[in-house]
Amino acid sequence: MKKQIVFLLTLMSVALVxxxxxxxxxxxxxxxxxxxxxxxxYCPAGAERLRSATDGNNNVVWLRYHAGxxxxxxxxxxxxxxxxxxxxSTFAPAMMVDRxxxxxxxxxxxxxxxxxxxxxxxxxxxxSVKTYCKVQTPKVKFNADTRSLECTVTGRFSDEVYxxxxxxxxxxxEDSIYMSxxxxxxxxxxxxxxxxxxxxxxxxxxxxELEVSSDANRNxxxxxxxxxxSAFKYKNCKVVAIVYNYAPNDINNCQVLNAAIxxxxxxxxxxxxxxxxxxxxxxxxxxxxxxxxxxxxxxxQVTVVDAMGRCPITLAADGSRHVNIDxxxxxxxxxxxxxxxxxxxxxxxxxxx
Numbered sequence: 001m002k003k004q005i006v007f008l009l010t011l012m013s014v015a016l017v018x019x020x021x022x023x024x025x026x027x028x029x030x031x032x033x034x035x036x037x038x039x040x041x042y043c044p045a046g047a048e049r050l051r052s053a054t055d056g057n058n059n060v061v062w063l064r065y066h067a068g069x070x071x072x073x074x075x076x077x078x079x080x081x082x083x084x085x086x087x088x089s090t091f092a093p094a095m096m097v098d099r100x101x102x103x104x105x106x107x108x109x110x111x112x113x114x115x116x117x118x119x120x121x122x123x124x125x126x127x128s129v130k131t132y133c134k135v136q137t138p139k140v141k142f143n144a145d146t147r148s149l150e151c152t153v154t155g156r157f158s159d160e161v162y163x164x165x166x167x168x169x170x171x172x173x174e175d176s177i178y179m180s181x182x183x184x185x186x187x188x189x190x191x192x193x194x195x196x197x198x199x200x201x202x203x204x205x206x207x208x209e210l211e212v213s214s215d216a217n218r219n220x221x222x223x224x225x226x227x228x229x230s231a232f233k234y235k236n237c238k239v240v241a242i243v244y245n246y247a248p249n250d251i252n253n254c255q256v257l258n259a260a261i262x263x264x265x266x267x268x269x270x271x272x273x274x275x276x277x278x279x280x281x282x283x284x285x286x287x288x289x290x291x292x293x294x295x296x297x298x299x300x301q302v303t304v305v306d307a308m309g310r311c312p313i314t315l316a317a318d319g320s321r322h323v324n325i326d327x328x329x330x331x332x333x334x335x336x337x338x339x340x341x342x343x344x345x346x347x348x349x350x351x352x353x
Contacts, residue, residue, distance in 0.1 A: 023159035026134040031259040035068035035094040041184035046093030046113035053119035068092035098256040132159040133257035147228040153241040157218040167207030167246040175236040193309030235266040286351040293323045297341045305336040
């Protein structure tokens with residue numbers, strides 16, 4: 001019996017030493033960066049496949065750069081600069097997962113948006129890579145009067161896997177930008193709500209070197225201030241923090257260690273502007289084939305927006321306070337119903353079964 005106790009104590013001590021020497025691996029937030037433009041008629045279908053592959057996965061941070069196939073009104077220097085990760089000619093729809101070179105048939109980390117099963121495979125590969133970096137959800141303070149934004153990003157390392165090339169990049173993204181979009185699926189240009197658009201950087205383009213504490217906790221914290229341009233709707237904006245390896249001369253050595261995304265700056269729904277006092281109601285909700293939209297103020301137009309930002313149904317309300325919408329042409333899922341009223345725009349979520 002005494003020998004058994006000694007043996008068990010020896011095992012426990014060995015396990016303890018092993019645990020102390022084995023750094024803690026954190027949950028990885030996968031960074032999915034899509035390249036898309038309004039000119040790309042295949043991009044809506046590509047975005048739908050990405051949505052299907054990421055549906056229900058809360059550990060994916062999805063950004064969109066408007067570059068890769070011509071340009072549009074949302075193309076900026078950031079998007080154009082990020083096309084370096086193609087390693088050659090550009091195309092869309094395209095994507096990059098954790099800025100990692102998973103597709104050996106391509107010169108860089110950017111690859112085409114394949115079928116849902118292909119996307120699942122890439123996301124699975126990214127998830128299997130252990131990360132010893134933790135990035136907390138960015139803390140954001142915003143003054144709507146001065147449009148001053150303060151963002152603090154904190155995190156820690158459980159191992160010394162950082163160095164001078166480890167960078168923190170902070171990006172500002174905006175949802176619900178209403179703009180036309182080419183869609184070969186319907187054979188025409190359509191009205192579209194563009195989501196997750198990278199609008200600006202809160203750090204230098206390629207980020208900044210991290211200052212990590214010298215103690216065993218290996219913490220880091222960085223605060224930036226930024227003035228939000230008047231053209232950006234703060235209610236639809238989020239902040240994304242990315243910790244990655246910066247290798248200016250090697251696009252295949254810029255792997256993301258971890259990422260995090262904030263809530264909307266105003267903590268409100270990110271589809272359109274929400275007006276006060278409209279008294280908008282939907283019933284039934286969940287719905288099956290029809291929904292009734294009611295508002296206390298006259299409605300001018302009612303729009304149904306799908307999860308990809310498309311507007312499959314737009315109806316003139318002509319000042320009515322009661323609109324009946326036929327949903328039989330729509331697939332089951334989550335939608336946003338937007339009502340333009342005499343006092344503003346109201347939005348409500350609709351579940352269609």
